[in-house]
Amino acid sequence: MVHFKDKSAGYLVNHLARLLEQALAVAIRPLGLTPGQFPTLLALWARDGQTQAELVREVDVEQATMALTLKRMERDGLIRRERNPEDSRSRLIYLTPHAKALEDRALAQAAEVNARALADLDEHEAQQFLSLAIRLVETLRKAPD
Amino acid sequence: MVHFKDKSAGYLVNHLARLLEQALAVAIRPLGLTPGQFPTLLALWARDGQTQAELVREVDVEQATMALTLKRMERDGLIRRERNPEDSRSRLIYLTPHAKALEDRALAQAAEVNARALADLDEHEAQQFLSLAIRLVETLRKAPD
DNA sequence: GCATTTTGTATAGCATGCTGTTCAAGCTGC
DNA sequence: GCAGCTTGAACAGCATGCTATACAAAATGC
Missing domain, CATH: 1.10.10.10 (Winged helix-like DNA-binding domain superfamily/Winged helix DNA-binding domain)
Structure with missing residues (x-):
């Protein structure tokens, strides 16, 4: 049975955001970030x-x-x-200076987490996902309510 | 110039999740949820x-x-x-009984927020976005780290 | 030139998420 | 039949987000 949560952008995005934030937290904790x-x-x-x-x-x-x-x-x-x-x-x-020195390592960790999240998608699908996400962000930022 | 944030699944999903959560908060506040x-x-x-x-x-x-x-x-x-x-x-x-009585109205509000977020996408794109999001969730839930 | 409005920040209070710890109750193995 | 492991839940402490408030400094209007 398909649940509401598999058809709800809000539910899915919330769940995904928690998983990504957790993964990033683990990845950059060694950097003190x-x-x-x-x-x-x-x-x-x-x-x-x-x-x-x-x-x-x-x-x-x-x-x-x-x-x-x-x-x-x-x-x-x-x-x-x-x-x-x-x-x-x-x-x-x-x-x-400390924060500046962390840039390369922090970006590398973030990129690794993103890559892991997108690992199941091919190049085109990954680009598609990012483009659609950007359009949702833009739509919601413009919506007055 | 394209920023890191427009190429990062984590950044975009976090931003999108905040916007969606806010919109839902406003929509269901009248219901006390x-x-x-x-x-x-x-x-x-x-x-x-x-x-x-x-x-x-x-x-x-x-x-x-x-x-x-x-x-x-x-x-x-x-x-x-x-x-x-x-x-x-x-x-x-x-x-x-109170919580049960709220079901229809709460679901309607959530559906309205989702529809607003997806308003700029056509039917196919919206379905594509949800499918891709589900795959990201599944990938991250399986990833051990 | 001063009253009013706008802008930049800080803080309190609360929701939602996490980790870590603790404790009680159930289960397992000997 | 009991020691030890597992499972169900509560609570403390902290990060990150929000709204609402407060206040000082800058800009504006007359």
């Missing part, structure tokens, strides 16, 4: 010295979530904050 | 009177997670627990 830090690290590896508000827009989480993530990253020695000469409400967020 | 309760409700609507261990296997979350979810559901008047005559370590979990 956690899955929740990954999107912010990607943004900072791409461009160092951003404000919290910029990171919020790029990572698409709520400001309160980003504030807490940055607090943990600071605690863990991944970032430091310096005053922003342009706007004294905000501070600029910079990666520590 | 939360997204985390949904998988357990689906299992109990399909078969009432299961043990916690059975629900854990069906929903595929950790036992501690299920224990806490059930505690909140009990607090919210969605379930009650009765002693299991077969095994006094466990209790059988039953939906309250």
Whole structure:
């Protein structure tokens, strides 16, 4: 019998997200990183010295979530904050040398987890899955409700 | 420029899962339900009177997670627990009449959220996405690490 | 030039997930 | 018939997400 859960995008995506997050957690634990830090690290590896508000827009989480993530990253020695000469409400967020040094190994672990998840799909199917996922994200980001 | 996040199954699925969970939260809030309760409700609507261990296997979350979810559901008047005559370590979990009465409306809301997420895809693409997602879930559930 | 609005952050409170630990009850083997 | 293993469940501690609130600094309007 086919259950609701095999026909529900929400159910499947939630389940898949938990499995992927777990796999990533295991893969990057030896580096002292956690899955929740990954999107912010990607943004900072791409461009160092951003404000919290910029990171919020790029990572698409709520400001309160980003504030807490940055607090943990600071605690863990991944970032430091310096005053922003342009706007004294905000501070600029910079990666520590330690966090910069982790980039290659962290990306390699993430790529390995992705490859493992997609292992059962051929090249075309994998690309298809990513394209469709992007379209769902875009659809939901635009939907006002 | 294409970012890592547009090529990473993990990044995309995490983002998509957050968007879908949020949309579902809004849609079922008027019913007094939360997204985390949904998988357990689906299992109990399909078969009432299961043990916690059975629900854990069906929903595929950790036992501690299920224990806490059930505690909140009990607090919210969605379930009650009765002693299991077969095994006094466990209790059988039953939906309250209130929770049973919510089934149709809750399923309708979930279906509406799924439809909205898939709105940009045609019939074939939507089916393709669900099939591929199922295969990723199965691959990761089998992977030992 | 000042009141109002907007923007940038922090914090509290809560839901949902995890690991680790503990404990009771059932099962197994000798 | 009991020691030891297995199974069912609860709870503590923590990460990651959300909403709601609060407040300071910047921008805007008149």
